[in-house]
Amino acid sequence: MKKFLYLFLIPALVLSGCAQEELSPVLVVETPAPLAFNSTEGVIVYEVQNAERGISVDARADQDWIHDFDYSSDGEIRFAVDRNDGSGIRNAMVTVTYGPVEPVIVTIKQLSVAESGSAAIIVESETPLEAEPDGTEVLIEYEVENYVTGQEITAEADAEWANHFEYPEYGVIKIFPEVNFYESGRSANIMLSYPNAEPVVIELIQKPAESVDDRFVINVTGVTEVEATVSWFPDDKNMTYVNGLVPKSVLDEYEGDYDRYIRDDIDYLKSEASRLGVELSVYLEGVLQKGDKGVKWSSLEPGTEYCAYAYGLDTDADILTRMTVVRFSTKSPEQLDCDFEFSLESSTDSDLSVRVIPSNENVRYYTGIISKADYETAGSDQAIMDEIVDYIEEEIWIAQLFQVWKQWSDFTQLGEYIVSAENLFSDTDYYAYAFGLEDQGLITTNFQKAPFTTNAHQITDDCTFEISSEVTTSYMADFDIVPSDPSTKYYVTCLTTEYFSSYSRSDLATILINEANSYEYDWMNGEYTFSGEQHLNSYRDLGINPLDPSTNYTLVLFGVDADGRRTTDVYYEQFRTRVLVPSDMTFGLGVTDVKTSEVTLTCEPSRDDELYVLGCMPVERYEEYGSDEAAIAAVVEYWSNSSMYYVTYSGQKNLPTQIDLFYNSIKPNTDYYVMAFGYMGAVTTGLTKVRFTTPGSDIPVSDASVDISYEILDGDDLVRDDPNTYPPELWSDNAGAKITITPGEGTAGWYFVTFKNSFSEIYLMPTDQLIEEVKRYGSYKKTEALVRMSWNSSIVAVAVPEDAEGICGKPVIVEIVAAYGAMSPYSVPLEFRPLEIASPDLTPHNVSSPRPFELKGYKTATREDFNARFGVQPRPEGIAEKPERMLFGEGGESAM
Structure with a gap:
């Protein structure tokens, strides 16, 4: 039975004829039921009769385990409750007040674990539960003995298809099983949990699909060692679906559980949408297929079994059909009859040259040199051959991105060939090896090798x-x-x-x-x-x-x-070295020349014979670390001990900088700390910091504009036409970017420069900073320029226009790539004699760590040998690895 406390203000009634004064307020408060030991919230229900305008209810507790009162719901005072881990019941007195009414004191009781008593879950639905194949909801009806208000029951399934629940009201749980598209039924165990009660497990059985016909016909044609054309024909031409091709080994990992594979696919799609910053439905509209589709793949692995698959999926990521799978195998390459003979051509203590003689001069082959120790890490000859094929395929792919057309024969040999290696270990065993390799990465012979040993090192000076x-x-x-x-x-x-x-x-x-x-x-x-x-x-x-x-x-x-x-x-x-001794060094810190994207940090250490770290950090980032010690640890971890000294100094320092300690650009209108701490192989002092704020951008922007256009010229043509202006030692085998700068209407002048930095570095630079850099390095009112470049390299051209009042317009940024496909079809005319301009690099060069020594394995050894012989450069910045997983027609070309 509910208990109510009534408190009346008994006014003196003054009767005058039939007139009566207004009734006074009455506060009615309900005493709450005892709270469970693990309750997180409580509620006091109240009512104010004859309420007066402008007066509100208030509450105060005499115990701190009740706190954070909330009055946002009319008639309720909600409050937070801490868990009672004590051995007995505890009480708190809450005083509720309302204006002139006398306060009402309510006792809040909270049980301990012992007093709460054991609860019990009673399932009232008939078990096992049955689910239709179409995914119709299933109800679980239950009761809880010793139910405590505020404590809720939860359900969890051991199978993903059944793990979808809603809790509309006490006593009812709704299950929303996924559609079963398959010819066999399936079951899942559902565990019900409630505080202080034993879990209850019930079984859910879903019936098999009434129709198990495939919704897709998948045809595979034109199968060779590396090619295949796959066509998908859905029975509903308006249905959206996912189609793909993967090695059979990938599907084998799922042990026939295609639903799990589909869920992983959907997780992948969700992650891609998140990465791109778009809604999932918008992303799926762009990648899902509809109607008949065909894709021709041309970079498959020879002698490999593949699976082409498809399943219906709508733009809400709801599954529409079962997954249809068709298996096929690419052909194995024809093995050619060819033996390789290896003979030593020359040898020193650090170099080897070996003559390779194939018995069949019509067989193209790859050859290299590897140490015996590195060879033995491979585990098999096939691993080395596969690694080489991957290298070549990657090089051809990257070259095509820059419109440079390489082919497999650029990396293989015909007939006799001398293979060489330099910078080897003395008196060490090596293998010269070769194997047949044709276009498209077809391995046509076994791996053959012969041992050779470098000469012992000869001491020529007996100095000790x-x-x-x-x-x-x-x-x-x-x-x-x-x-x-x-x-x-x-x-x-x-x-x-x-x-x-x-x-x-x-x-x-x-x-x-x-x-x-x-x-x-x-x-x-x-x-x-x-x-x-x-x-x-x-x-x-x-x-x-x-x-x-x-x-x-x-x-x-x-x-x-x-x-x-x-x-x-x-x-x-x-x-x-000796044990670290903390330093007594102190720092006097400050800042000068504070700009929107640049600042000069000043430091006066108390001693000049020790090193210290100096830089700045956004206040927001420092507060995320929460302490000086954590901030120091973050800086040390970021730079690592091997490159820590790129941010260390000694003696008095005035440090102009455009970056913080984590190599992020200084941003306008941002709070920073300039900070310093001692570092001599390890941290030697605490952190000293001073706060400063960069100003907001105050640079006005005008309507002045400028346009940048360019064409790529062949340096060999320039040398041929005018070797005096374009010396062969500078221009041969290089490219030239002929750049034209055209001002727009209202433009009185402009600054122009090219940078060696990546496009993303320049594009993401704060506008104020970029304008300052262009003015610092650039030329004024230049209309034409010629920049010498290496083929397949890139620069970034930037122009900043200004109007007659000297107010700058929006910078124009253009990336220029020296690719053969962008080359002009005609030579530069003799009357065109622009001066070559230099391209500054805004990247601080002291931030790249020295290359560490590494123990080689077969992968590193074969890669270094491959790179050295074919002049392979590191992958250009921004070029991702060649994609391996082929989803949604990636890696192929349209066949329909």
């Missing part, structure tokens, strides 16, 4: 070295080096002992020499080459950033000649 070390700090060490021959040139570096121990000393020297050669190191005059007795410091003399504390290191040195060949044995000295 005495090395001693002294370590007094956590971040650097001193070395005394005494050579027996003061005229010997020697190369010195420092490595972690762990890395040093991973190689033989001879192989380690080869790695160090190859690495230095990649940067065109001057072996006689380089900063790490010495002669005679030396006292060297790892930081000041060897340029080695502060070492990590409490870490084992090894100093390595060996004699070298002018060509970078090792002339002596390898000598070394092992040492360990």
Whole structure:
């Protein structure tokens, strides 16, 4: 029975004739039922009789486990409740007030786990539950013994098709099973859960489909080793559907559960829509098929079984049909009769050249060199051949993106051929190998190989070295080096002992020499080459950033000649850095020249013999970390210890910057912290920070406009027509971008420049910053320009117009790609003599980490060998990998 507390203001009635004064307010409050131990919310129901305008109800609790009162619902006071994990019942007094009415005190009782008592779920529906194949809803009717207000029952199915529930009211759960399109029935277990009650499991059985006819006819024709044409014919030409082609091995992973595959497909479609920032229905309108479709694939794997499939799907991602699957296999390539003979052509301690002689001169083949150790990591010859085929296919595909037409024969040989490899390890076993390879990646012979060994390294200088070390700090060490021959040139570096121990000393020297050669190191005059007795410091003399504390290191040195060949044995000295000692360094921070996208950070450290990190961070990002320690850890993790020193400095510093510590552009109207902390191989101080705000953009924009057009010229033609203006050493085998800048109406002048940065870097740059950069580097009122470019490279041309009052218009940005397809069909006329202009690169060059040494496996080894012999450059920025999964007709061309 509900209990009500009534409180009346008993007014003095003054009778005068039949007149009566207005009735006074009455506050009626309902006492709530006891709350469960795990309740999160409670409600006090009240009523105000004879309410007065402008007066509202209020409530206060004497216990802090009741809080956050909410009066938004008329007649209800809602409040938050903390869980009662105590051993007994607890009470709180809530005082409810309303203007002149005396307060009403309500007791709120909350049970503990013990007092709540055990609940029990009672299923009243007949079980097992039965579902129709068409997906009609199924009801579960239930009761809960010891039901507690605010605690709800939940249901969960062990099969995705049945895991769709609604809870319209107490005692009823609705199940919405998916349509069963298949000839067999299916079942799912549904578990009902309620707090403080044992779960109850009931079975749901769905009947088989009444009709199991396929809704699609799929035909596969024109099957070769790498090609096939697949045609889809739905019985309903207005139905939207998904069609695709995947290797059979992909479907095998689903063990016949095509529904699970469809759900994964739908998840993929949802992720693509999210990635593109569009509604799923809009995205599906663009990718779903309708009517008869045909696709010809031309890059399939030979001798491989594939599955072509289709299923109905509408733009709400609702499944309309079962999945129809047709299997077929591509043909295996014809195996050709060809043996390969390998004979040594020449050998040194670092190079190998091997003559490859095929027994069948009509067989095209691929050949390469790989170390025996790397070969043995492959596991099979087929793995290496497949890897090579993938490399070539990728190179041809990337070249086509830039309208450069490469073919398989560009990477294979006919007849005798000498295959060579450089920068090898001395006295090491290698294999020269070859296998038949025809167009479209058809492997036509087995993998054949022959062993060869590089020469042992010959010592040409008998100089020896005495090395001693002294370590007094956590971040650097001193070395005394005494050579027996003061005229010997020697190369010195420092490595972690762990890395040093991973190689033989001879192989380690080869790695160090190859690495230095990649940067065109001057072996006689380089900063790490010495002669005679030396006292060297790892930081000041060897340029080695502060070492990590409490870490084992090894100093390595060996004699070298002018060509970078090792002339002596390898000598070394092992040492360990000391334990890190926190620093007492402090920082005086500030900012000057604060602009919309640039700022100068100033720092005055209390000492100038230690390094510190200096930069800025958005206040919003700092607050996400929540503490100085977390912000420091984020910076260290981002840069990693190997490249931390790109953001470290020593002594007083005035640092102009356009980026924050995470390499994001400085943005207008944004709060930042300039921050600093000590770093000497590890963090040595706490964080010092000062807040500043960048101004909003105040640059007016005029209607001035400008247009940029271009054509690509062949540098060889320029050299042929005028070798004096276009020297062969600069222009041969290169391209020229002939750029025309045309001002629009109302344009009094303009600035023009080309950048080496990517289009996205320039396009995403703040407009204020871009205008400043164009004015800084650009030419004024230039109408024509010629930029020398490497074929298949790109630059970005930018022009900023201005009107007669000097107000800038919107910058014009054009990406120029030096592709053969964009080349002009005629030579540049002799009267056209534009001066070549330089293209600045706005990317700070000190942010790229040194290339780390890596242990090779067969993939790395074959890739490096392939790249070296065919001059393959790293994939251009912004070019994704060649897609592997072929969905919705991707990877093929229309066949209908």
